[in-house]
Amino acid sequence: MQAKSNLYRKERIYGYLFILPPILGFLLFTLFPVAYSFFGSLTDWDGLGEMDFIGLSNFKDLLTDELFHKAAFNTLFMMIGIPIGLVLALLIALGLNRGIPGTTTFRVIYYVPVISSLAAISIMWSWAFNGDYGLVNQFLDLFGIKGPNWLMNTHTVKPALIMMTVWKGLGYTMLLYLAALQSVPRSYYEAAELDGASGFKSFRHITWPMVKPVTFFIVVTNIIGGSQIFTEINIMTSTGGPEYSSASVVFYIWQKAFDNFQMGYASAMAVVLGIFIFIVTLIQFKMNEKSNFDV
Numbered sequence: 001m002q003a004k005s006n007l008y009r010k011e012r013i014y015g016y017l018f019i020l021p022p023i024l025g026f027l028l029f030t031l032f033p034v035a036y037s038f039f040g041s042l043t044d045w046d047g048l049g050e051m052d053f054i055g056l057s058n059f060k061d062l063l064t065d066e067l068f069h070k071a072a073f074n075t076l077f078m079m080i081g082i083p084i085g086l087v088l089a090l091l092i093a094l095g096l097n098r099g100i101p102g103t104t105t106f107r108v109i110y111y112v113p114v115i116s117s118l119a120a121i122s123i124m125w126s127w128a129f130n131g132d133y134g135l136v137n138q139f140l141d142l143f144g145i146k147g148p149n150w151l152m153n154t155h156t157v158k159p160a161l162i163m164m165t166v167w168k169g170l171g172y173t174m175l176l177y178l179a180a181l182q183s184v185p186r187s188y189y190e191a192a193e194l195d196g197a198s199g200f201k202s203f204r205h206i207t208w209p210m211v212k213p214v215t216f217f218i219v220v221t222n223i224i225g226g227s228q229i230f231t232e233i234n235i236m237t238s239t240g241g242p243e244y245s246s247a248s249v250v251f252y253i254w255q256k257a258f259d260n261f262q263m264g265y266a267s268a269m270a271v272v273l274g275i276f277i278f279i280v281t282l283i284q285f286k287m288n289e290k291s292n293f294d295v
Helices: 002-040 057-063 066-078 081-096 103-115 118-128 135-141 157-182 186-194 199-227 231-236 249-259 263-290
Strands: none
Touching: 002 263, 057 263, 066 157, 066 199, 066 249, 081 103, 081 157, 081 199, 103 157, 118 135, 118 157, 118 231, 157 199, 157 231, 186 199, 199 263, 231 249, 249 263
């Protein structure tokens, strides 16, 4: 009995040792920075000197900060690319799932942007959207359409960024949908065919419900990622675009923190952004619970 107790004790010790690294990582690189950022949001701090506690003044200033409102609107507007990417990726996945020749090659082609450097892709698209020699305007010129200077126009800079982000993430979303489609039992479609169901009805009652868990995952992760968009904007529109029309919340946080050295104010914006992401994710989980089904 004593030997058995010693064995259990050793197993517990080994178990604690195995879970210790991720716990320490969470405490050091997640929990502590979040707590420190929240405390910093209540102070007037330049990142180097002493922290002067000012309470909720930073949050009050956010209510009247027009640039913050613009950045928040731009961030939400650019999330229009999420449903566009979902629809395109699902259509491509449906096509590749039909077993046509060359599907492996197409999968690789669509996935190459996902594994490519975001900085390199941003530079490439900056050239493509150039108003004088860009490939996008050269293509439009074939149809007699004079394209704008995409990244220097307040009306076109956000659609340009949306096109770039949709193209960048299309391969990843497509691959997830393709995996979900290939996991649907073929017998479901055969039963639907015997019942005389059309292709649209099979998609509505079989395909879509079966890929909804993947859709939920993609939507949640894309909202989190879209809320933190920064690199593309910083490279393609380094000043936040004309009239600050392409700046995101994270871009504005970066400017306030590292250009203006207003760390306390930047921390307040980071806290607000974190709360927004948490609330939206929570809503998504609640909506997913209501739409769950059993096969």
